[in-house]
Amino acid sequence: MAASDAEAGIEADRTAALAVRDLTVTLPKGMDRPYAVERVSFDLVPGQILCIIGESGSGKSVTANAVMGLLPPALRVVSGTIRCAGTDLVNAPAPTLRSLRGRVVSMIFQDPLSALNPLMTVGDQITEVMMAHGEGNPARRRARALELLAEVGLPDPPLMYQQYPFRLSGGQRQRVMIAMALALEPGILIADEPTTALDVTTQAQILRLIRDIQKRKGMSVMFITHDFGVVAEIADSVIVMEKGLIVEQGSAQAVLQAPRHPYTRRLIAAVPKLTGKDRSPPAAGAGPVLKVENLAKIYRTGSALFGRQRVVKAVQEASFELAPGRTLGVVGESGSGKSSLGRLLIKLMDSDGGRILFRGRDIAPLKESEFRPLRPKIQMIFQDPFASLNPRSTIGHILTVGPVSHGMPYRQARQEARRLLENVGLDAGAFSRYPHEFSGGQRQRIGIARALMFKPELLIADEAVSALDVSIQAQILMLLDRIQRETGVSMIFITHDLRVASQICDEIVVMQRGRIVERGPPSQIFLNPRSDYTRELVAAIPGGQQDMAGAA
Template identity: 75%
Template sequence: MVAGGHPASAPDVALSVRDLTVSLPVGMERLNAIEGVSFNLNRGQILCVIGESGSGKSMTASTIMGLLPRGMETSAGSITLEGREIVGMEAEELRSLRGRVVSMIFQDPLSALNPLMTVGAQIEEAMAAHGEGTAQSRRTRTVELLTEVGLPDPAMMYHQYPFRLSGGQRQRVMIAMALSLEPTILIADEPTTALDVTTQAQILTLIRDIQRRKGMSVMFITHDFGVVAEIADSVVVMEKGHVVERGEAAKVLKAPDHPYTKRLIAAVPHLRAEDRPREATASAAAEPLLKVRNLVKTYRSGSRLFRTERVVPAVQDVSFEVRPGHTLGVVGESGSGKSSLGRLLNRLMDVDSGKILFDGRDIAPLPESEFRSMRPKIQMIFQDPFASLNPRMTVGQILTVGPKAHGMSGSKAREEAMELLNLVGLDVRAFDRYPHEFSGGQRQRVGVARALMFKPQLLIADEAVSALDVSIQAQILELLDRIQRETGVAMIFITHDLRVASQICDEIAVMHKGRIVEFGRPSQIFFNPEADYTRQLVAAIPGERFDDKTTVPTQADTGT
């Protein structure tokens, strides 16, 4: 079937999209967010929509849900949902379909969850809005859902606020909320992007099992062909707002027709058997820039008096060193303490005990007034790019406000910001745009550029490429590697993707329940692990199973 043609009609179609075009506001880099998009989602099947950041995947889903942002509108086409045309449908009528007939798992769980409501109240709210059950039955159903998506201590989790959860835990809350009314159609927008490999495997299995058990139809948006190989019945490939290829999953994975599809498959990262060459980084004899000694951080919530206190050991007796020009990878499951460790090192949280020796000085006990002058030397790329970017500031202001506050002239700051936007793969016109105008992957690139504006000595990258498609991911990893070689910056690379860690890290620390359970070179960690926990992580990598199911095109095949 040609990319521009219509999918063949099917007698049992849950969702049909025909010639859908959504226009962008004047002044954007292209006229339409999506143009002439057509596909069918059959009942009881999983359709994966795949493409790079900005390809129109999420915009297609938002159009189906009737959630287009202001300034954008459906200019042409048709969307038929369970036989009902929804383009032009009244808002109240469309609202009655959301949740019960079609539900969505959003890409960014923190911005999609209400920070002032407990997770239990938010899940119950969706059921109450549709008049579902009694207060007691809704509470019981909510705890069941929290259990079903694999959250620890569901009864306690019911009372937690989103900010107390890790990124992966928040994503699982979103999945529970989307499934609360048992919709016939589920749209999942990158639901496993923020999850570690073992949890990703669990969530994929969960969605597939629910889909099969209930006969649910799933539109699964992703940028990872490893995920496609795990669950997809059929595939739609999108590039710059257009469908360039569609077909059965086995056919698209094994014998793709379009060059763009071949490039995406070839860009899927895989574990590297060889370690990063020592001569490519700073001398091993160099004095460590960072020494961490017996670091401890424990979270406490609830009341000891009323016996509701919850104690979570986030970081327990952690010690390591990082030398200039070297990269330490910190890997582990969601909730293992990786992000907490990064925030402790950047002094965004106070430590309970232990030492953080940066360039010979213990920064752990320093008051904020003394540490403020050192902040430019230790920069962080945050896990959640939307929550960490000020929505009221343009990208240009976000990039330049910090350097100007530390004495850089406005013209110099603007010049360096423009150079960094180009380096991270964004158009210079992004300088005058706001964060909400970008896709999740594009916002992550803004976060990378902001951290590099200070030319730091230590860069803490907390899931810096987790929201990026595989081709842009490779570009950002290459960029970070080149910057490190040129500047000698030390990096702590926090990630749940072991494939990515093997590409860029000199050493790997595996964290589990707040402790480092294994430490070593990537080749040893990934190909000869000693800890059972490490072996479990390696076994759950979707990209490696992908090799067993498909023939990955070589560079000669893709023309690259």
């Protein structure tokens, strides 16, 4: 490097809110490549939003964790610098990093359930951030926490303050994480897929919140996402990563409208388009695989004795049918009852009323011992892939333990597991690795493979592709479609992404506050919605109106 170039680099380090130079992080031996990220360099400009885009496993989250000093022991920075507030974070001692986290640099993590402490209330976890940095007295910290809960759009902040994470929906937990990250209003915010688990209306609220705080404080934001709609809406500049390398970077307008690298063009082409086209009609005379009649579930929290009990009607009088080989989409905002409905159908919790007829048999009143033989026939792909995978078990054990316990020979189970891992886009080496060694999207593919190990008749997919980037999302949707055609499996597809629902679902039900407010084929739901709530959902999709103009 010439002297003038070196001086320019030093000056950039001084003016940038965050300056990353030649960052290289190694992967453990035996992985598909030697480095998680290699020779990564970029500047986070003060007061701007930098979006980092790439497929699952491209190194986006590793870069963010390296900045925060939160890399797992298996990953190690071998070269490069990360300068922030006059400090090289790579070589900074632990006390220095602790003093910077939350106050100068804060992070919204991708997986809210595993990042939140299950033994602490929401309020205690938000105030803990302030207490760790000696901010305010208990009353002031509580007032600030309530203010943050309201700011991120959570209902009834005083009650939410006292709740535990397991009582919240996925979108609500993500909003708690955002409140924690913003508690001290840091100068730099790193957001690792913060809107992945959110419905379109809540996503818009969160993006507005982050933008407003960013503008008010001149905050710099490093925003990791696979959603190009988000990028188009908030990004000032964009970095595209592939297999640990930066393949393209520039202004958001330049990258999105005139991408130079073939990989960037493939990612943009894979973005799902909203369509109102109906799929082929069901076969005549086929009886329903699943018939639900007036299903209900009520959650009660607090004490009725002291008049502080809260009653939430999570599912109210839900009724629908699912024909063999068909896909029923369940859409709605976070907290609408979608996931509760899915858990009722697979009997992970008991219903408070109604019937669930599977192949003509009412499974709702069955005891666990009576329902156990039917479990292989009804499988679920869970919304949170990390929390649903045993961190102490290898992927091979996770995939084979269920089938083996139901009588499948281990050799056959092992062969089937390896085949399914390849089908969902993972290499054979994944069989002997552990969940923490995979990115969020890769863990979701493992969850899909586990559900398919039983060759189920009914597959309940709870946000099965919400954690995946657009190209892998397209592959998984094609995989599910192919498996459905080959095996005739019926699917309940729970999602907040209406674009995905329009592509894979034969019929769609729209839920609001536990009730089904509209039901019909994609042509009705997206081209001629009858419910005001459905019209609001469709209108909130980024770019959705342009898609529908073409479809109409």
